[in-house]
Amino acid sequence: MEIELTLNDDDVTFEAARSDTLLDVLRDNGYTGAKRGCDTGDCGFCTVIVDDEPVKSCIRPISQLDGAEVETIENLGTQDDLDPVQSAFVDNAALQCGFCIPGMIMRSKVLLEENPAPDEAEIRDALSENLCRCTGYEKIIDAVQDASTRMGGEADVAADGGRLPDDTCGGCDCLDGGVDG
């Protein structure tokens, strides 16, 4: 079957099997940022944005998506020009193996669009369907709070434990706001 959709702002047509999921189609066509972690919709590593909602692409049949608007991690910033959410994850060291991170960032992106200034409980609630095995979530929560600050344009430093992108701090325990203690 042929599926027409808007992917990362481009109109595209994909050839797909009826049984394919959105994740199958994305990965078969080179959009490998979304990861396959469970195929049952339980880990969130495959999270992408469909019609402004975070969606676990591994359980979303492609056949339901004709005409949909899909955004993947590939549509965010580049390594030279990161999206604020991406920068916040980098600067807060909110990643280790990285397998969950594209999904986590897409989920965070939707959260921050819907609620630009979430408190910690709201962040924890919004991210609760995206698992991470490496970080204990601590730095991820910090990163989302930081991204919220960055996107609000209030400051270009982390709200909690993060640092200036060009930090040259000399090995101290950086305190709030990236100040060299």
Place this chain on the structure above:
Amino acid sequence: MSKTDEPKPEAEADDTSSVEDANPVEWDEAPNNRKAPDERRTVSHREEKSDAKKIVTGEAKYAADYAREFPDLAEAKIVRSDIAHGVVTDIDTSAAEAMDDVYAVLTPDSPEVPNKPYTSAGQSYPEPSPWDLRVLRRKVRFVGDPIAAVVAEDKDTASKAARKLDVTYEEYDAVFDTAEAMAPGAPQIHDADDVENHQPGAEYERNVEANMAGEIGDVDAAFAEAEERDDLTVIETEWETPYQSHCVPEPHTTIAHRDEDNRYHLISSTQVPYHTRRQLSHLFDVPIRDIQVSKPRIGAGFGSKQGMITEPITMALAEAADRPVMVETTRREQFHAVRNRRPARVTLRSVVTEDGDLRALDMDAVTNSGAYGPHGMTVASAVGKKPLPLYTHTPNIRFEMTAVHTNLPIAGAYRGYGAPQGHLAVEGHMDEIAHELDLDPIELRSRNVVSEGDLDVASGILKDKEYGRRIRSCGLEECIAEGRAAIGWDDVEQPDADHLHRACGMALTIQSSGVPGDELGAAHIKMNEDGSFILQTGAVDIGPGADTVMAQIAAEVLGVSPEDVLVQPSDTDISPFDHGAYASSTTYITGQAVKKAAEDAREMLFEFASRMLDEPESAFTVDDEAIVSEATGQSVSLEDIGYESMYGDEVRAHVMGEASHCTEESPPPFGAQFVDVTVNEATGEFEMHDMVYAVDCGVALNPDLVEGQIEGAMHMSYELATGDGITFDADGRPETLGFRDYDMPTTADQPPMTSIIVETHEPTGPFGAKSVAEIPVNGIPPALSNAVRRAVGVRIGDLPITPEKIKSALDDD
């Protein structure tokens, strides 16, 4: 802090003194290894993780992301036993083979499938684990044993074909409990004749794969004396831990193909590329030179990928299908058919004086290996060997371990490697002693615990020869002090409601840094014209940031930024040899090789600078991408040296360095785990207010990455303490089929946590570093069990700690 300091019996004192002499306190530390914080250019700085940007853009490539590079890639489905014990008497493959786009169906009889025993454990050669696995199996020993495999044009076709296999079994009685498995008349799971097992104490008729015991002093005499004397107390406790899944984010994945040179090339999610290459070579009778194992980005390992799970069958399938094949395990397979943390039952007896001085420790551990033996003896040994060194001053210590087979999933290596099971017992037991003697649990530990300058003999308790490990750095006292303050140990306020009780609990922790005397790390570094470097190491970065730390170490030596050191991912064709990412060894072992290699390259830089500046090599130091004369202040940039070394008129030579590192040293990191809990005595429910972990990992080479290790490990440790683990029905079928059946904490239910880094300096480690990857996974089970004990007076010693168990124990009180 006092220690038991009574004289030891004469013969023993002699032995110990020889070990003392062999491990002097003095250590001939390399120059410039010890740097004050303000002298460090990049180590102990929070440098950005070198792969961070490609991870957040989705460009980081994991094994399955390479699939698109193989247009004719086939995919496979492994067919697994659905009975726990028996023999496959027939497999009818005809219907599957008749399907379109099915390339091959493999069974144990297929010529591409080796019919040799091997171990999946990715260990040093010769592997201590028994060779008891076959790639595909006729005799099946757990629900999940691979019995056949189908390779087809795509995964769906392979799965459909796999469902068409008609399998006939002869079913045997099965056994799922270690005590029952050792009892007379239990079903025998392995035949000794089918296994190559060099582990001591194997008795397959009792389903025992290994048994070892060791003793320091005279434990029986200590207990006999305790019976005679009123001032000595005997305390006995029992502990139990369940299966735990690694929950690796990236399922085990391998792509195997023959390349244009007719060599096997595997892109695989492995922690041990070199061991895998060697083990595949032996298994398939292919020369080592004809196998290349490439490690792409890895979606974490935690020990799960310290072994060959998908590689052998993928290689056989590629041969059968005559094209590239990818095997990507499912999450369901990850839970029951890959590897898990092994359950353990531990008993611990002690003799202790009225003042709280330990006179004897007698520890017995029985671990459940599941159906096969990878890491069986070594993990079971570690249950005692890892935690007991905390109390190495105890004059009489005995430890016995027994690794037992059952018809349950295969246990393997798992972050902590037996230490979490052992810490629950040892650190839970210490609180029971404190309770019995009415002592403060921290004071009891401080009286007995190991400290800097001491000789640890307990870690050698299972060795044939006398063994000692000098403790050259130990920040435990400060870890305890900082953790105690952070958790608020001394000012816990009781809730107003009578049924709520709040208490802190704590546990000390210890691990090692590599396997002493049994590791090798190597590194090679070469300079580019522009003064940047390419570093090749066998360090296998599986997510924690080893590549970043290796770059920091080299950059510190060479006077450049970490971004100027490009670290290549490990690949057996390119990287120098390395044992792999396990045993908390990478920073300590491979990091030291990187440091030496960078120093080797620096020698060449000084030679060029000497010619270019006409000053003696002894005058030079490195600074800001240049070689600087400390005598005259003259300098030459690395870029100038780079061009001169390659295109100059005088001497041309590529600036390179190389080194290997292995050592008998394995310095333990230390840590103190604290938790703060309120327990509802009416329901048994509890709330974890905070989890504080203070670690001494020597010099933390990258504090961001160290905190990441602590936080991720506390998450795992909390899950071990409170999660249901993997459960099975009465026939041994797993009931845990996916994440939704498993209690992995999410952002919504992960309790708060605080990590504290206490800096010490380890003279044997690169720039003072010790390990940190495993140690923080040891503390939550005993600390939580101790907190519940202090809050409501009941001891939950069998994990998980649940409201139901607390309630039930309170009702029994």
